[in-house]
Amino acid sequence: MSERAAMAHNDGTGHAESEGFVQLPAPTIWPLILALGVSLSLAGLVTHWAITVLGVCLVLPAIVGWFVQIFPHERHEPVAVSTQIVPISTEWIVHVRPQPEIEPSAATTGRRQVLPLESYSLFVGVKGGIAGGIAMTVPAAIFGLLKYHSVWYPINLLAAGGFVSWASESDAFLAQFHLYGLLAGFAIHAFSSVLVGLLYGAILPMFPRRPILTAGFIAPLFWTGLLYTSLGILSPILDARINWLWFIVSQFAFGLVAGFVVNLQVRVRTPQFRALPFAVRAGLHTDAPRVDESLGDKNK
Amino acid sequence: MATTTAVDLTSQTKPKKLLLQVAHDWLTTVDHKKIGIMYIVYALVFLVIAGFMAMLIRIQLAVPNNHFLSPQVFNRLFTMHGTTMVFFVGMPILFGFGNYLIPLMIGARDMAFPRLNAFSFWISAFGGILLYYSYVGGSGLYGAGSAPDVSWWAYAPLTEKVFSPGHSTDYWTFSILLSGIGTTGTAINIVATILSMRCKGMTMTRLPLLPWIYLVTSFLVFVAVSPLTAAQIMITIDRYLGAHFFDTQAGGSAILWFHFFWIFGHPEVYILVMPAFGFMNEIIPVFSRKAIFGYPAMVAATVSIGFISLSVWAHHMFIDGLGAGGNIFFTAATMVISVPTGIKIFNWLATMWGGKIQFKTPMLFATGFLFQFLGAGLTGIVLSSAPMDWQLNNTYFVVAHFHYVLVGAILFALFAAFYYWYPKMTGRMLSERLGKWHFWLFVIGFHLTFDLMHVPGILGMPRRIYTYEAGRGWDSWNMLVSAGGFIQAIATVIFVVNMVWAFYRGRVAGPDPWDAWTLEWATTSPPPDYNFAVPPSISSRRPLWDLKHPEDVDSHYEY
Numbered sequence: 001m002s003e004r005a006a007m008a009h010n011d012g013t014g015h016a017e018s019e020g021f022v023q024l025p026a027p028t029i030w031p032l033i034l035a036l037g038v039s040l041s042l043a044g045l046v047t048h049w050a051i052t053v054l055g056v057c058l059v060l061p062a063i064v065g066w067f068v069q070i071f072p073h074e075r076h077e078p079v080a081v082s083t084q085i086v087p088i089s090t091e092w093i094v095h096v097r098p099q100p101e102i103e104p105s106a107a108t109t110g111r112r113q114v115l116p117l118e119s120y121s122l123f124v125g126v127k128g129g130i131a132g133g134i135a136m137t138v139p140a141a142i143f144g145l146l147k148y149h150s151v152w153y154p155i156n157l158l159a160a161g162g163f164v165s166w167a168s169e170s171d172a173f174l175a176q177f178h179l180y181g182l183l184a185g186f187a188i189h190a191f192s193s194v195l196v197g198l199l200y201g202a203i204l205p206m207f208p209r210r211p212i213l214t215a216g217f218i219a220p221l222f223w224t225g226l227l228y229t230s231l232g233i234l235s236p237i238l239d240a241r242i243n244w245l246w247f248i249v250s251q252f253a254f255g256l257v258a259g260f261v262v263n264l265q266v267r268v269r270t271p272q273f274r275a276l277p278f279a280v281r282a283g284l285h286t287d288a289p290r291v292d293e294s295l296g297d298k299n300k
Numbered sequence: 301m302a303t304t305t306a307v308d309l310t311s312q313t314k315p316k317k318l319l320l321q322v323a324h325d326w327l328t329t330v331d332h333k334k335i336g337i338m339y340i341v342y343a344l345v346f347l348v349i350a351g352f353m354a355m356l357i358r359i360q361l362a363v364p365n366n367h368f369l370s371p372q373v374f375n376r377l378f379t380m381h382g383t384t385m386v387f388f389v390g391m392p393i394l395f396g397f398g399n400y401l402i403p404l405m406i407g408a409r410d411m412a413f414p415r416l417n418a419f420s421f422w423i424s425a426f427g428g429i430l431l432y433y434s435y436v437g438g439s440g441l442y443g444a445g446s447a448p449d450v451s452w453w454a455y456a457p458l459t460e461k462v463f464s465p466g467h468s469t470d471y472w473t474f475s476i477l478l479s480g481i482g483t484t485g486t487a488i489n490i491v492a493t494i495l496s497m498r499c500k501g502m503t504m505t506r507l508p509l510l511p512w513i514y515l516v517t518s519f520l521v522f523v524a525v526s527p528l529t530a531a532q533i534m535i536t537i538d539r540y541l542g543a544h545f546f547d548t549q550a551g552g553s554a555i556l557w558f559h560f561f562w563i564f565g566h567p568e569v570y571i572l573v574m575p576a577f578g579f580m581n582e583i584i585p586v587f588s589r590k591a592i593f594g595y596p597a598m599v600a601a602t603v604s605i606g607f608i609s610l611s612v613w614a615h616h617m618f619i620d621g622l623g624a625g626g627n628i629f630f631t632a633a634t635m636v637i638s639v640p641t642g643i644k645i646f647n648w649l650a651t652m653w654g655g656k657i658q659f660k661t662p663m664l665f666a667t668g669f670l671f672q673f674l675g676a677g678l679t680g681i682v683l684s685s686a687p688m689d690w691q692l693n694n695t696y697f698v699v700a701h702f703h704y705v706l707v708g709a710i711l712f713a714l715f716a717a718f719y720y721w722y723p724k725m726t727g728r729m730l731s732e733r734l735g736k737w738h739f740w741l742f743v744i745g746f747h748l749t750f751d752l753m754h755v756p757g758i759l760g761m762p763r764r765i766y767t768y769e770a771g772r773g774w775d776s777w778n779m780l781v782s783a784g785g786f787i788q789a790i791a792t793v794i795f796v797v798n799m800v801w802a803f804y805r806g807r808v809a810g811p812d813p814w815d816a817w818t819l820e821w822a823t824t825s826p827p828p829d830y831n832f833a834v835p836p837s838i839s840s841r842r843p844l845w846d847l848k849h850p851e852d853v854d855s856h857y858e859y
Contacts, residue, residue, distance in 0.1 A: 070415070
């Protein structure tokens with residue numbers, strides 16, 4: 001009965017178990033009659049007026065009948081309750097995968113899995129983004145020099161996404177220095193670099209085994225693929241003139257440097273590791289012990 | 301290994317009743333469980349009827365220059381198919397599950413207004429009956445009677461008396477009006493129940509996600525169904541009393557009808573799909589053996605979808621000439637809704653990630669839902685862009701897209717829900733073997749039908765055409781689409797057989813066959829009339845987990 005007490009409480013009405021009955025709303029035909037009456041009232045308009053009359057004749061007593069059901073007191077019927085202990089049973093077997101042996105820790109001895117155990121602070125991503133953004137300018141500038149004999153071409157091209165009037169300008173114009181082009185291009189580049197850096201900071205802990213491969217090559221390939229399919233909508237000017245070979249080289253440069261910088265930083269234990277509640281509030285737990293193998297290795 | 305825990309529960313033995321007594325019990329019942337089951341059965345009957353109509357439509361379109369049906373009968377079939385599926389299958393079946401589950405999940409004994417609940421059901425049911433009565437009106441059943449032929453959105457001025465003489469449009473209008481009254485009544489009931497009848501300890505932050513979603517959906521019903529009801533009354537006044545709301549010849553506006561209809565019509569998609577999300581929120585964690593990932597984000601996404609869905613209706617009207625401002629706003633609003641929807645998809649995936657997934661039939665359908673809903677969302681993004689919409693509007697691409705949502709997402713979620721909660725409702729388990737046959741056949745049939753249906757749409761095949769000439773490049777696609785439809789029909793027959801067989805011969809389920817965590821599993825299967833002998837008291841989002849694992853209760857982790 002102790003579990004019973006844990007689960008249940010008296011609902012305050014006092015009639016739940018002590019009297020062996022539960023009071024439930026009494027069955028009634030009047031809602032059905034009222035619905036039928038209303039329906040027939042409308043149906044008469046498409047069939048015959050007599051149907052409408054019949055409908056109205058049903059509506060009136062149904063309203064009265066329903067009213068009597070609830071005034072002055074709602075009508076109830078007692079339903080007998082025979083209380084007994086019934087086990088909540090299940091035949092469902094949940095197969096548990098073999099778990100790697102790891103050093104016991106606060107996070108692994110409990111029943112619940114808390115992920116991620118460690119992550120980077122927010123600013124690590126920003127740092128990585130800034131470093132990657134700077135690194136990316138090198139291949140871009142080399143490309144500008146080789147093809148247009150100007151380091152300004154790539155940044156002006158980027159800026160052209162924001163200046164509609166530059167859409168019809170020549171390559172020679174874009175190869176010249178323009179202050180507004182520099183400012184706009186810098187703003188766009190800085191913003192997107194920091195944003196992507198933040199993304200790196202967030203996703204790299206999820207791929208801890210080969211961070212350079214993930215950050216330096218796989219992520220830039222995905223990113224480039226995404227841009228390749230959508231740049232025509234985002235910036236048709238850029239899409240018409242971009243050199244995808246050099247773009248992907250720049251992306252690799254960004255990814256390698258950003259990934260390298262991010263991985264240099266010290267991981268911090270996530271709030272959910274320090275004090276489990278946030279993890280559970282976010283739903284990051286399982287019902288049986290299971291540990292991320294890589295984190296287990298790191299713990300060793 | 302699942303656990304077994306003794307709790308305070310009640311069982312009741314019922315004496316056998318005469319058939320007449322049983323009928324009386326069901327006709328007069330105000331019990332939310334019986335009303336929920338009646339909703340579901342009534343919706344399943346209409347599902348079979350509307351599915352049969354779909355088969356007839358696909359036979360007609362399978363080959364070019366086909367005259368299997370007459371043009372008039374074809375028009376009536378797709379009108380009745382669409383109207384039935386939206387108003388008399390989709391909404392009733394979802395409200396049926398809501399009716400059955402919500403009081404159980406919040407630890408209540410019934411809905412807040414049990415008699416209103418019964419009224420809402422019956423008036424919706426009579427709406428459906430009136431719609432089908434149209435087949436015997438006018439020229440009678442053989443000539444398809446007065447069945448409406450104005451499609452499920454009944455665009456004005458097509459529905460004005462001059463273009464739709466007789467009573468076919470009136471049948472459509474009145475049946476939708478009756479259904480709307482019932483829907484609104486149920487929505488009121490659900491809101492009142494969830495807000496006022498939660499058991500002790502069930503704060504809004506511990507409310508299971510399914511009731512949360514029904515709460516938002518019900519608010520959406522208030523806002524969305526009211527304009528539809530107003531439009532039905534206005535068109536009735538136009539047709540019977542000579543007003544000119546939508547009569548373009550007399551200064552009325554057809555666009556006004558479009559606005560009225562779609563301000564209902566697009567939120568309606570979310571009214572249908574959000575309960576499907578709710579089913580996923582309950583099923584995926586149980587079969588992944590993990591708590592739902594990001595409960596607060598899921599709630600926030602649900603509320604966001606509720607709000608944003610009210611600002612997207614005019615993407616159905618891009619070709620009506622809304623102007624650049626209107627097009628940009630509604631394009632942006634439609635695309636923005638993919639953000640909270642994406643959050644949900646990510647959270648379901650994160651729930652599955654690292655979990656001990658068991659691919660029982662409910663989980664198979666839930667997984668199918670995830671893939672297909674993603675596909676449906678992506679084709680939705682295509683259509684939400686005004687320039688693309690100008691190209692694809694009124695082609696089979698649109699038909700493919702919305703069937704991808706309605707069948708690929710909602711119907712899959714409903715099948716998952718059936719397999720998951722059928723044991724609770726009947727006390728019997730559905731057959732896993734038949735369930736898997738059902739799933740795989742349905743998946744094959746679904747993709748054959750609706751993946752391929754996009755192609756003739758892109759090739760320019762208009763929707764709603766009675767037949768088409770050979771040699772336009774649509775022939776083989778249509779044949780395959782029709783074949784896929786029949787495979788789905790076979791799968792559905794297996795599902796119905798499974799349900800009937802399991803009802804009599806299925807394995808006894810026991811109170812908690814899935815080792816689940818929400819309160820509906822804390823009572824017998826099927827539950828007694830009063831649900832809980834003593835109203836439960838909870839202290840976390842997973843009360844049954846707490847009960848089974850007192851050494852590691854959820855409440856220690858929630859604050």
